Structure formats: structure tokens, C-alpha cells
Amino acid sequence: MVDDPATRLSAARTRLVLDRPFLGALTLRLPLVAADPDWCRTTATDARAIYYNPDYIAALPGSTVEFVLAHEALHCALGHFQRRQHRVKQRWDVACDLAVNPLLAGEGLAPPPDALLLDEFAGMSAEEIYPCLDEDEQRETHDQHLYDSEGGEGGGERDPEPERDGAPNDPGEGQGQGADGRESGASDGAQPPASLSPAEAERLEQQWRQHLAGAAQAARQHGELSAAMARLVDRLLQPQLPWRTLLAQYLGTVARDDFSYQRPSRREGAAILPALRSHRLELVALVDTSGSIDDALLRGFVAELDALKSQLNARVTLHACDRELSPEGPWSSEPWEVLQLPDDLAGGGGTSFEPPFAWVAEAGLHPDLLVYFTDADGPFPAQPPGYPVLWVVQGPRTVPWGLRVQYQ
Numbered sequence: 001m002v003d004d005p006a007t008r009l010s011a012a013r014t015r016l017v018l019d020r021p022f023l024g025a026l027t028l029r030l031p032l033v034a035a036d037p038d039w040c041r042t043t044a045t046d047a048r049a050i051y052y053n054p055d056y057i058a059a060l061p062g063s064t065v066e067f068v069l070a071h072e073a074l075h076c077a078l079g080h081f082q083r084r085q086h087r088v089k090q091r092w093d094v095a096c097d098l099a100v101n102p103l104l105a106g107e108g109l110a111p112p113p114d115a116l117l118l119d120e121f122a123g124m125s126a127e128e129i130y131p132c133l134d135e136d137e138q139r140e141t142h143d144q145h146l147y148d149s150e151g152g153e154g155g156g157e158r159d160p161e162p163e164r165d166g167a168p169n170d171p172g173e174g175q176g177q178g179a180d181g182r183e184s185g186a187s188d189g190a191q192p193p194a195s196l197s198p199a200e201a202e203r204l205e206q207q208w209r210q211h212l213a214g215a216a217q218a219a220r221q222h223g224e225l226s227a228a229m230a231r232l233v234d235r236l237l238q239p240q241l242p243w244r245t246l247l248a249q250y251l252g253t254v255a256r257d258d259f260s261y262q263r264p265s266r267r268e269g270a271a272i273l274p275a276l277r278s279h280r281l282e283l284v285a286l287v288d289t290s291g292s293i294d295d296a297l298l299r300g301f302v303a304e305l306d307a308l309k310s311q312l313n314a315r316v317t318l319h320a321c322d323r324e325l326s327p328e329g330p331w332s333s334e335p336w337e338v339l340q341l342p343d344d345l346a347g348g349g350g351t352s353f354e355p356p357f358a359w360v361a362e363a364g365l366h367p368d369l370l371v372y373f374t375d376a377d378g379p380f381p382a383q384p385p386g387y388p389v390l391w392v393v394q395g396p397r398t399v400p401w402g403l404r405v406q407y408q
Contacts, residue, residue, distance in 0.1 A: 005034070009032050010032075012062060016066050022215050023074075026076070026215050027050075027069045042142055042144070043071075047208070049193075051146075052068075063110040066109050068143065075096060076208050081148075082202070083126065088135075094140075098126075099121065125396060148195040213233075248312070282317075283368060283371065284370040285316055289321065315334055323350045323352050324355055351377055351378030352378050353378055369388050369389075370387060376395065380400050390405065393407060
């Protein structure tokens with residue numbers, strides 16, 4: 001029957017595979033489970049399966065059925081079930097929907113009437129949206145996120161079931177799946193599923209990263225991965241080392257103290273003995289003082305940079321810029337001095353990255369490294385400079401050259 005919910009879901013998933021293969025491939029990783037309407041009002045996922053209310057699916061237009069399927073699959077592929085950490089569940093769930101829904105609307109899918117969709121959050125991650133929401137956030141998502149039991153959803157904590165032996169049923173299935181394709185902890189729909197244990201969540205996160213990479217690669221090969229989805233995938237799959245670790249590793253290789261066997265002066269005798277030589281780093285640090293960068297974030301970045309430079313024998317020249325260089329700067333700090341921004345730092349305008357690099361050249365500086373804290377929203381110089389640049393980026397934007405790390 002055409003109106004049968006299971007048939008409508010299968011047809012919608014087939015259309016996604018044909019028209020939007022990246023999203024379609026992700027939905028194929030989740031079994032479809034008819035759920036009891038007493039607990040499932042619309043659709044839901046626990047990262048193991050997609051649960052649906054048959055009456056709800058039967059009443060939706062075809063393109064909206066595709067939307068709700070892709071919506072649940074993206075929650076899983078983006079690892080929302082593993083990224084909440086200390087955040088309040090209600091507010092986190094709203095942030096996740098506000099991150100996912102603009103992506104799907106941009107792909108031409110029709111959201112259900114009660115979907116959370118705000119243009120100002122387009123291109124932002126759930127972590128970036130979360131602090132923008134009220135602490136007593138009252139909005140509701142159109143679906144249910146059944147990853148954990150906070151707020152009364154799910155069946156509570158439990159120990160993970162033992163993984164079943166035997167070969168998976170298809171190349172996309174991994175350990176922990178049963179003969180019907182569902183993960184071993186997934187519900188049959190009669191009751192809401194139990195929340196994920198930490199071990200399950202970690203295993204599923206690894207599996208979903210593999211699914212995400214595989215779906216993106218296949219879509220790219222056929223030229224059918226949109227620019228927005230490509231940026232999202234690249235950002236999620238890039239190395240996620242904290243910027244502090246990357247900066248410390250880089251500075252450590254440049255500033256490493258070592259022994260020298262240079263010939264000593266005649267007054268020291270004829271013997272050539274090893275002597276410890278130390279190279280002091282010259283580090284230029286720039287901070288973006290445009291209106292989109294919070295003052296607390298700026299000062300937190302500078303404080304952590306101060307802690308690093310004292311450990312690594314680095315002299316820091318600090319400057320600030322929005323559209324123009326700050327008239328109060330630059331500020332210099334030796335390894336033993338405290339590095340900090342002035343209390344009345346001006347800024348709050350737009351952003352341009354051209355004045356700082358012109359200033360470095362005009363000042364005759366030759367830094368071992370330039371580190372720039374910014375949201376990367378502004379015009380860049382056409383050519384990179386002759387020294388390494390590390391961009392510490394708050395937000396989703398990319399940079400045309402240099403090494404980019406995400407501020408976490």
C-alpha cells in the first residue's frame with residue numbers, strides 16, 4: 001500500500017540514495033523501527049536505529065519524510081550523542097536541531113512545521129549555538145534524542161549487551177548488530193530504548209566517523225557532495241588535537257635546548273666539550289578584536305599563551321586588530337614577564353587580516369611563528385608570508401593558507 005508508513009519510509013530512503021547519495025548512505029546505516037505512539041510522538045534515534053510513529057509518518061508529505069530520515073541520520077553522523085558532555089540536555093538537544101536543520105533545508109528538503117530553523121545559526125556547530133541559547137530554554141525539538149536518560153527519556157543506564165558473533169549482514173554493519181540489522185541494544189519499538197553506556201557511545205562514535213567518511217568519499221567521487229556538506233565533513237574529520245597541544249609541540253621543536261660542539265675561545269682551553277645552547281623564540285601573537293569575538297575568549301587565549309611562552313623561552317610581541325590595528329599596541333613580553341591585554345582594549349568593528357601582516361613586514365620582524373586568534377571572517381592577504389602561521393579559529397570558517405586549528 002502506498003500509504004503504508006513502512007513503504008513510505010523505504011521509498012523516501014530510496015529517493016535520498018538516488019538524489020542525495022551522501023545523506024542516503026547515512027540513512028541506510030540505521031534500521032527503521034515502528035514505535036509505540038505512547039512514547040514516540042514523531043521520530044527518534046538512539047544512534048542505533050530510527051524509531052517512528054506510524055501515524056506521524058503517514059501524515060507527512062514525501063519530501064518531509066526524507067527530511068526527518070536525514071535529520072536522525074545526521075544527529076548520529078555528527079556524533080551528537082557523544083558530544084554533550086556537561087551541557088544541559090534540553091538546551092543541547094535544541095542546539096543540535098538548530099545546527100542540523102539549516103543544513104537539510106539548504107539541501108532542498110522540506111522540514112516539518114514544528115522543526116527548529118533559524119537562519120542566524122546556519123553554518124554553526126551545536127557547541128557554538130549552545131551558549132547563544134537562554135539558560136531556561138523552553139523550545140522543543142520535533143523529534144526525540146534518546147541517547148541518555150537525563151530529562152526522563154530513554155530507559156536508564158545499563159550494561160552493554162554482549163556483542164554477537166558471526167559475520168555482519170552487509171558491509172556497513174559492524175560488531176554488536178543482530179540478525180535483523182539492529183544494534184544489540186536497540187529497542188523493538190514497544191518500549192523506549194535504554195540509554196547508551198559509555199562503552200557503547202565510544203564504539204558507536206568510531207563507527208559513525210567511519211560511516212561519515214565513507215559516505216562523503218562515495219558522494220565526492222560522483223560529484224554529488226554539496227559545498228556545505230563537504231565543509232562540515234572536513235571539519236569533523238580533521239585532527240582534533242587542542243590548539244594548546246599543537247602550539248606547544250611546534251614551539252618545542254623550534255625552541256628545544258641542545259648541546260653544541262662549537263670550538264670554545266682560547267681562554268677556555270684546547271678541549272672541545274659539549275655546551276648547552278638555548279635558542280630564544282620570537283613569537284608574534286595577534287588577536288581579533290572584532291565584534292564577533294568575545295572579550296572573555298580573547299583574554300583566556302592570551303592567558304594560556306602566557307603560560308606556554310614562559311615554559312618554552314619565547315619572547316612574545318602581541319598586537320590586536322579588527323579592521324585596523326589597535327592604536328594601543330603592540331605589547332612585548334619577555335619569557336619571565338606577564339603577557340596580558342590592556343583593560344580598555346578598543347575594538348568591535350569588522351575584520352581584516354591584511355594590516356597585521358603588513359605591520360610585521362614594516363616593523364622588520366622575523367618571527368619563528370605567528371599565531372592568530374580569530375573567527376576567520378574577513379579578507380586575507382593574497383600570498384602567505386615567509387614564516388609559519390598558526391590560525392586558532394573560533395567558529396566554522398576556513399583559512400586560505402597556514403595551519404588551522406579549532407579553538408576548544
